[in-house]
Amino acid sequence: MKLYIILLTFCLSISTAYAQRNVVLIIADDLGLEYCGFYEQHGDTVIMPNVRSLLTKGIRFTRAWSNPLCSPTRAGILTGRHSFRTGIGDAVGGQNSNTLDTSEITIPRLLNTYNPQGISKANIGKWHLHTQMPQSNFTIPTKMGYDYYEGSFGGTLPNYYAWNKIKNGSVAICSTYATIETTNNAIDWLKTIPSNKQVFLWVAYNAPHSPFDLPPSNLHSYSSLKGNAQDTATSVVPYYKAMCEALDREIGRLFDSLKAINRFDSTDFIFIGDNGSDPRVYQGTTRAKGSVYQDGISVPFIISGPSVNNPGRISNALVNTQDIFATVLELFGFMDWKKAIPNEKPVDSKSLLPIILYSDTSIREWSFSEVFKNTPAQFDGKTMRNEEFKLIDFDNGSQKFFNLINDPEEKNDLLLKVLTPIEQDNYAYLCQEMTKLIGKGGFCMTTGINETTNENPLFTYDSQNNLIRLNIDCGGNSSIFCYSSDGRLIFEHHNMPSSELAISTANVSSGIYTLHYTCNGKIFDNLFVIRR
Numbered sequence: 229m230k231l232y233i234i235l236l237t238f239c240l241s242i243s244t245a246y247a248q249r250n251v252v253l254i255i256a257d258d259l260g261l262e263y264c265g266f267y268e269q270h271g272d273t274v275i276m277p278n279v280r281s282l283l284t285k286g287i288r289f290t291r292a293w294s295n296p297l298c299s300p301t302r303a304g305i306l307t308g309r310h311s312f313r314t315g316i317g318d319a320v321g322g323q324n325s326n327t328l329d330t331s332e333i334t335i336p337r338l339l340n341t342y343n344p345q346g347i348s349k350a351n352i353g354k355w356h357l358h359t360q361m362p363q364s365n366f367t368i369p370t371k372m373g374y375d376y377y378e379g380s381f382g383g384t385l386p387n388y389y390a391w392n393k394i395k396n397g398s399v400a401i402c403s404t405y406a407t408i409e410t411t412n413n414a415i416d417w418l419k420t421i422p423s424n425k426q427v428f429l430w431v432a433y434n435a436p437h438s439p440f441d442l443p444p445s446n447l448h449s450y451s452s453l454k455g456n457a458q459d460t461a462t463s464v465v466p467y468y469k470a471m472c473e474a475l476d477r478e479i480g481r482l483f484d485s486l487k488a489i490n491r492f493d494s495t496d497f498i499f500i501g502d503n504g505s506d507p508r509v510y511q512g513t514t515r516a517k518g519s520v521y522q523d524g525i526s527v528p529f530i531i532s533g534p535s536v537n538n539p540g541r542i543s544n545a546l547v548n549t550q551d552i553f554a555t556v557l558e559l560f561g562f563m564d565w566k567k568a569i570p571n572e573k574p575v576d577s578k579s580l581l582p583i584i585l586y587s588d589t590s591i592r593e594w595s596f597s598e599v600f601k602n603t604p605a606q607f608d609g610k611t612m613r614n615e616e617f618k619l620i621d622f623d624n625g626s627q628k629f630f631n632l633i634n635d636p637e638e639k640n641d642l643l644l645k646v647l648t649p650i651e652q653d654n655y656a657y658l659c660q661e662m663t664k665l666i667g668k669g670g671f672c673m674t675t676g677i678n679e680t681t682n683e684n685p686l687f688t689y690d691s692q693n694n695l696i697r698l699n700i701d702c703g704g705n706s707s708i709f710c711y712s713s714d715g716r717l718i719f720e721h722h723n724m725p726s727s728e729l730a731i732s733t734a735n736v737s738s739g740i741y742t743l744h745y746t747c748n749g750k751i752f753d754n755l756f757v758i759r760r
Contacts, residue, residue, distance in 0.1 A: 266283060
């Protein structure tokens with residue numbers, strides 16, 4: 229009987245989600261955690277009552293990761309795929325810019341498959357997945373599944389009061405403040421949709437992305453700002469905050485419009501930032517937008533609405549913004565969407581519906597992010613975390629490893645010391661999972677783990693010459709064992725001479741290995757990787 233009640237409750241929860249008629253995704257551009265007063269990492273925060281209003285009916289996610297830049301995050305949401313699959317690792321635009329393959333399987337394309345006539349789909353605001361030339365590109369959003377697109381096509385507006393707006397595949401100068409115009413366009417489109425049709429609305433605001441143009445005075449509280457270039461150059465932070473306030477008020481106007489047309493109470497909202505704050509307004513030190521450190525990829529993320537069971541929750545689940553892909557599809561009831569995905573287009577997205585329905589508290593064991601610039605940069609790289617630890621693998625060959633519970637600001641690189649057994653296990657787990665995800669090796673670097681004493685002989689692995697080098701003095705009283713990652717004994721040596729030792733690994737295949745050795749009763753272990 230108890231099992232029956234549990235199953236009945238779950239089925240009723242699923243039915244409630246299926247009955248949900250609308251999903252509205254709201255993307256804030258360059259909004260970092262530190263400006264959101266509802267996150268613990270806040271600094272000099274902004275009052276955002278309309279965004280905050282989502283919390284009482286929703287879930288606030290504390291461990292949501294995006295990509296470090298605009299275009300990769302948008303591509304990941306639209307396709308559910310990581311950047312190394314889509315090729316979008318940098319902001320679209322400029323020399324050698326990659327653009328999103330128009331053959332990608334997208335949220336609106338799958339909604340068309342699931343319910344061809346029943347769901348109206350619009351993308352309003354910033355697109356930033358293709359270049360603005362040739363002009364025929366302006367029709368790409370509708371070719372990729374949307375019924376309607378209206379907004380700014382590129383990454384950065386030249387001016388919030390004078391910008392190119394795309395509508396029906398044509399471009400014209402718009403003089404309305406961009407945040408207001410985006411809301412106007414969303415509201416106008418919503419009014420055209422028959423009440424018997426469901427709605428998927430993607431609203432991508434440009435704000436608070438630069439340029440830091442002062443919003444109209446009725447949208448913010450910063451009355452002392454002059455709005456001229458000289459004043460902005462003195463300090464951009466007040467302008468950024470004014471733009472955040474204006475964004476929030478316009479989101480409130482969108483909410484009011486949904487209430488007026490009786491869609492608000494039947495709508496699930498997803499609110500996110502697309503990456504960390506612009507370095508010019510970032511309240512930390514050096515790790516803002518563009519970096520795979522925490523403040524470059526940790527973003528505000530709220531899901532709110534009638535599908536949320538037990539609302540007002542805080543979730544510590546690991547989340548990628550790519551997970552929005554599967555979540556939107558399943559909020560509309562498309563539970564078997566995976567059957568519509570071809571094998572050559574693997575999807576990385578995991579649905580958050582179990583967390584929304586409160587049937588589970590997590591959906592993934594690790595999350596992942598990456599950045600690779602069109603012109604390679606020093607801090608391009610990939611990163612993966614589990615509940616406690618985070619590994620960063622830079623494309624320049626260096627790595628960093630952090631305990632995010634004890635060191636949330638990533639100040640103490642654990643690879644600069646000898647790792648404890650727990651740290652070593654987590655390092656090995658993350659580098660192996662990254663290897664499996666990417667489909668190639670090279671993410672497990674040489675490092676040590678703690679041993680039964682604080683003393684440790686000098687250990688190096690010379691990969692160029694396939695040599696393990698040890699500088700020990702054991703008086704001939706030593707034993708050395710090498711084990712593979714699955715525990716197999718690869719080789720062993722006993723009673724090694726006292727001096728620097730060189731042990732060949734020329735006949736050992738690629739993989740992760742542990743060198744276990746004793747010296748006068750002391751025990752040492754070192755992890756190393758062989759690449760061929």
